[in-house]
Amino acid sequence: MDTFSILRNHNLRRTACREGILKVMMTSGKALSESEIRSHLMGNFDRTTFYRSFKTMEDSGILHKIVVDDRMVRYGLSEAVTGKSSHPHFYCTTCHSVFCLDQSLVAPQLPSGFSTDDLEMIVKGVCKKCNA
Amino acid sequence: MDTFSILRNHNLRRTACREGILKVMMTSGKALSESEIRSHLMGNFDRTTFYRSFKTMEDSGILHKIVVDDRMVRYGLSEAVTGKSSHPHFYCTTCHSVFCLDQSLVAPQLPSGFSTDDLEMIVKGVCKKCNA
DNA sequence: TCCATTAATGCAACAAATTTGTATTTGCAA
DNA sequence: TTGCAAATACAAATTTGTTGCATTAATGGA
Numbered sequence: 651m652d653t654f655s656i657l658r659n660h661n662l663r664r665t666a667c668r669e670g671i672l673k674v675m676m677t678s679g680k681a682l683s684e685s686e687i688r689s690h691l692m693g694n695f696d697r698t699t700f701y702r703s704f705k706t707m708e709d710s711g712i713l714h715k716i717v718v719d720d721r722m723v724r725y726g727l728s729e730a731v732t733g734k735s736s737h738p739h740f741y742c743t744t745c746h747s748v749f750c751l752d753q754s755l756v757a758p759q760l761p762s763g764f765s766t767d768d769l770e771m772i773v774k775g776v777c778k779k780c781n782a
Numbered sequence: 783m784d785t786f787s788i789l790r791n792h793n794l795r796r797t798a799c800r801e802g803i804l805k806v807m808m809t810s811g812k813a814l815s816e817s818e819i820r821s822h823l824m825g826n827f828d829r830t831t832f833y834r835s836f837k838t839m840e841d842s843g844i845l846h847k848i849v850v851d852d853r854m855v856r857y858g859l860s861e862a863v864t865g866k867s868s869h870p871h872f873y874c875t876t877c878h879s880v881f882c883l884d885q886s887l888v889a890p891q892l893p894s895g896f897s898t899d900d901l902e903m904i905v906k907g908v909c910k911k912c913n914a
Numbered sequence: 915t916c917c918a919t920t921a922a923t924g925c926a927a928c929a930a931a932t933t934t935g936t937a938t939t940t941g942c943a944a
Numbered sequence: 945t946t947g948c949a950a951a952t953a954c955a956a957a958t959t960t961g962t963t964g965c966a967t968t969a970a971t972g973g974a
Contacts, residue, residue, distance in 0.1 A: 663940090663941055663942075663950070663951075664941075664942095665940080665941075665950095665951065665952085667951080667952080668951095683931095684931080684932085685930095685931090695952080695953085696952070696953050696954070697931090697932085698932090698933080698934090698952080698953070698954080699951075699952055699953070701931090701932060701933075702933095702951075702952080703951090703952095706951090715851050717849050717850065717851050717853070718849065719847060719849050719855075721849070721853050721855060721930090721931075721960075721961080722930095722931075723851075723853055723931085723932090738890045740892065740896060743899060751890055751891075751892070751893075753890045753891060757905065758870050758883055758885045758903070758905065759883075759885060760872065760883070760905065760907070761883075761910065762910070763909070763910030763911075763913055763914070764872060764907060764908070764909055764910055764913070765907045765908050765913060766905055766906070766907040767875060767906050767907045767908070768905075768906040768907070769903075769904075769905055769906070770903070770904045770905075770906065771890070771901070771902070771903040771904075772901075772902045772903075772904075773889065773890060773892065773898055773900075773901055773902075774898070774899050774900040774901070774902070775892070775896060775897045775898040775899045775900070776896070776897050776899070777895070777896055778893065778894070778895030778896055779895075781895055781896070781897060782895070795920095795921065795922070795969090795970055795971070796970075796971095797921095797922065797923085797969080797970075799922080799923080800922095815960090816960075816961080817959085817960085827923080827924090828923070828924050828925070829960090829961085830923080830924070830925080830961090830962080830963090831922075831923055831924070833960090833961060833962075834922075834923080834962095835922090835923095838922090853931070853932075853959090853960075854959090854960075855960085855961085
């Protein structure tokens with residue numbers, strides 16, 4: 651799916667910043683932080699604009715937030731865009747990359763009265779490249 | 783277990799700040815952030831002291847770090863103290879509380895070459911109180 | 915109990931991520 | 945093309961967390 655269609659399907663205006671973010675994410679295949687995305691787009695946009703774009707696209711369900719342990723928020727394309735189902739993420743504690751694991755998640759039993767919106771699992775460890 | 787014994791068992795000095803943190807955590811039953819704990823202890827200690835206390839107690843295995851989606855690190859009493867094993871956490875998107883779920887975690891299958899250190903699962907949704 | 919050692923604390927300054935306010939620009943529909 | 949709402953840039957503020965250093969306090973031994 652192209653960036654234009656993604657934005658239109660979610661009733662968002664097509665802007666250079668949003669299209670840039672989506673393009674970077676689609677080619678990277680990993681979850682990226684604001685600073686990582688910014689470095690790919692080389693100073694074309696203000697940081698504030700990135701943050702507002704993330705929020706807008708998250709609210710629209712295009713992106714979803716992923717947090718690991720270094721207080722840097724990352725975003726990944728959501729299931730609606732990739733077609734993948736909810737899956738665990740792997741965080742490499744050496745190179746700090748985040749990979750999507752090709753596996754589906756099972757929700758744990760919740761106490762009565764609790765309801766679920768979203769499920770996130772993060773496996774921390776060392777990736778193949780850093781283990782080599 | 784009392785705060786005195788917990789600290790002694792982990793070869794840590796018994797200080798007012800550490801005992802305060804542990805007391806708040808034991809009565810709260812939830813994972814708490816620096817600002818949440820500080821508000822419970824009403825300006826008795828410097829923020830730096832909290833952060834250093836967290837780190838010390840985390841390194842000693844008394845506390846463990848939990849990160850959800852609002853870029854605020856929280857700490858919960860570790861298994862060594864509560865007797866519970868590694869478990870999923872529930873994050874209420876309404877009141878932003880973090881609860882420990884009484885259940886154990888199963889590690890997903892990893893691609894070859896990857897190794898695991900730690901496992902974290904966060905269920906996002908609305909808690910009983912906010913659903914009422 | 916008193917003392918020395920060593921760790922813990924407070925304070926100031928810093929750093930990085932993210933947010934907010936506002937004026938200007940841009941996308942898009944009429 | 946024109947107008948309006950939404951997006952953007954820029955500046956400044958907030959918030960979370962860290963680091964260096966001087967002072968204070970906890971603990972074990974004399």
